[in-house]
Amino acid sequence: MISNFFASVGAFVLGMVEAFFQALSIAGRTFRGVFHPKERARGEVLHQMYQIGNRSLLFVTVTLGALGMVLVFQVCLQINKITGDQSQVGPEFIRGMVHAFVPILTAMMLATRVGAGIAAEIGSMTVTEQVDALRMTGVDPVDYLIVPRFLASMIMTLVLGIYATVIVVLAGALMAHTAFDVNYNVFFVFEKITWGDLGVGLTKLVVHGGAIPIVSGYCGLSTTGGSEGVGTATTRAVINSSLTVIILDFVISAIGLMTVQSGT
Amino acid sequence: MIHCDGLCLQLTHRPVLADVTWHIEAGSVWGIIGPPASGKSVLAKTLCGLFTPRQGRLIVDGVDLPGLPEPDRVRVRRKMGMLFQNNALFDFLRVLENVAFPLARQNPKMPQDELVARAQERLRAVGLSGSEEKWPSELSGGMKKRVGIARATICNAPVLIYDEPTAGLDPVTTSKIYDLLTGLRQKHASTVIAISSDIPALRHFVDHILFLHQGRIRYCGPESGLEACEDPVVYQFVRGQTEGPL
Numbered sequence: 001m002i003s004n005f006f007a008s009v010g011a012f013v014l015g016m017v018e019a020f021f022q023a024l025s026i027a028g029r030t031f032r033g034v035f036h037p038k039e040r041a042r043g044e045v046l047h048q049m050y051q052i053g054n055r056s057l058l059f060v061t062v063t064l065g066a067l068g069m070v071l072v073f074q075v076c077l078q079i080n081k082i083t084g085d086q087s088q089v090g091p092e093f094i095r096g097m098v099h100a101f102v103p104i105l106t107a108m109m110l111a112t113r114v115g116a117g118i119a120a121e122i123g124s125m126t127v128t129e130q131v132d133a134l135r136m137t138g139v140d141p142v143d144y145l146i147v148p149r150f151l152a153s154m155i156m157t158l159v160l161g162i163y164a165t166v167i168v169v170l171a172g173a174l175m176a177h178t179a180f181d182v183n184y185n186v187f188f189v190f191e192k193i194t195w196g197d198l199g200v201g202l203t204k205l206v207v208h209g210g211a212i213p214i215v216s217g218y219c220g221l222s223t224t225g226g227s228e229g230v231g232t233a234t235t236r237a238v239i240n241s242s243l244t245v246i247i248l249d250f251v252i253s254a255i256g257l258m259t260v261q262s263g264t
Numbered sequence: 265m266i267h268c269d270g271l272c273l274q275l276t277h278r279p280v281l282a283d284v285t286w287h288i289e290a291g292s293v294w295g296i297i298g299p300p301a302s303g304k305s306v307l308a309k310t311l312c313g314l315f316t317p318r319q320g321r322l323i324v325d326g327v328d329l330p331g332l333p334e335p336d337r338v339r340v341r342r343k344m345g346m347l348f349q350n351n352a353l354f355d356f357l358r359v360l361e362n363v364a365f366p367l368a369r370q371n372p373k374m375p376q377d378e379l380v381a382r383a384q385e386r387l388r389a390v391g392l393s394g395s396e397e398k399w400p401s402e403l404s405g406g407m408k409k410r411v412g413i414a415r416a417t418i419c420n421a422p423v424l425i426y427d428e429p430t431a432g433l434d435p436v437t438t439s440k441i442y443d444l445l446t447g448l449r450q451k452h453a454s455t456v457i458a459i460s461s462d463i464p465a466l467r468h469f470v471d472h473i474l475f476l477h478q479g480r481i482r483y484c485g486p487e488s489g490l491e492a493c494e495d496p497v498v499y500q501f502v503r504g505q506t507e508g509p510l
């Protein structure tokens with residue numbers, strides 16, 4: 001009984017280690033594939049940019065707009081109970097959004113919407129042998145399927161992140177002005193944002209955007225079984241992409257705080 | 265042409281092929297039969313280098329296939345065409361693009377109009393003229409099989425592998441498909457490996473049979489010798505009897 005338990009734990013750990021190195025191998029092949037544009041279908045990056053970016057606009061607008069309003073409302077409410085001085089709400093809110101909240105929230109939303117889509121699409125192709133058919137014709141599935149999504153996701157996560165920052169700040173300002181009578185001139189103060197904050201925020205967006213298709217693509221390519229396997233791969237893609245985003249966000253934040261953001 | 269010596273393969277820690285030794289001469293026509301989940305499709309994919317055996321040797325046209333890294337296996341795969349069990353038509357491409365895809369990958373500099381002409385000619389050969397602009401989801405099962413055959417044969421590869429070319433098709437379409445495969449075989453003199461559960465139809469098409477059961481070979485020889493095989497599994501399966509080891 002005890003030996004069975006240890007055997008199960010050992011098999012689980014070995015499986016995790018194997019999966020990690022396989023995902024790492026796909027990441028390496030994806031980076032290499034960026035420099036082989038002839039391996040990709042023509043126009044595929046643009047098509048994926050539309051799928052990832054345009055199709056996420058409403059989702060990002062509604063979610064981050066609502067979040068900006070709720071956050072500003074709660075902060076102003078608490079400040080009202082203590083000092084009543086709301087002159088710092090806008091500048092601190094904008095700074096926090098730029099380097100911390102918007103990158104991780106945008107990426108988490110894309111991990112659910114885009115990550116699930118990528119894993120389901122590639123997973124379906126795997127179980128219907130389309131990936132094998134690609135390999136038979138000399139096409140590397142990583143080059144053909146993951147690299148265009150990787151490039152498109154990096155670009156569109158950056159664009160969506162910048163757009164989301166505008167939406168969240170506008171929504172926050174609207175809430176502060178209508179509910180707490182904070183003047184727009186007092187709210188829209190950008191002096192607290194340093195180049196370090198901006199750099200960290202943009203870096204996070206690009207890195208998170210690149211990580212989602214790699215993790216989700218790996219989940220899709222390792223799909224086994226039929227439609228049930230595709231469902232499992234989709235769930236794994238959402239969970240693993242979200243976890244990867246959180247870990248990467250933590251690492252970049254730590255590096256940023258120790259370097260470009262030190263002293264701020 | 266293809267030589268397997270003691271091939272063993274495991275998938276998800278489960279043995280799928282065990283000690284498979286098989287020699288395929290150029291120009292021969294082989295049928296692989298056996299009960300479900302006996303490793304027929306896996307063996308076919310292993311011959312193409314889509315799976316890497318854990319043990320044994322696999323020589324394809326003088327090249328040790330498992331010893332090659334994935335990018336180098338492409339050169340060997342170019343000598344093969346495969347119809348997959350699920351047809352594996354790319355659902356993001358139209359019928360004509362599906363058929364032309366392998367040719368375009370093998371000949372990146374081939375002019376577009378020549379590619380289209382070759383694909384149209386191949387679609388005509390399988391009786392699907394006029395379906396060029398259709399999506400795979402708009403095709404019936406038989407039409408999908410025929411598109412798959414057109415795609416597998418467009419490069420005139422010396423080795424052709426058909427995995428369940430007639431699965432789920434009615435007897436008339438089955439006969440038409442086998443007539444088509446026979447015509448293609450006579451025209452290009454390819455080495456052919458066909459996997460099928462429709463044993464009577466398959467036996468008319470092939471001249472050698474490989475019988476697999478639980479990843480092991482139970483019969484490997486001329487089609488005419490199958491009836492005389494005394495292995496109880498082969499005996500029961502070929503006669504479709506309910507009593508026996510299966």
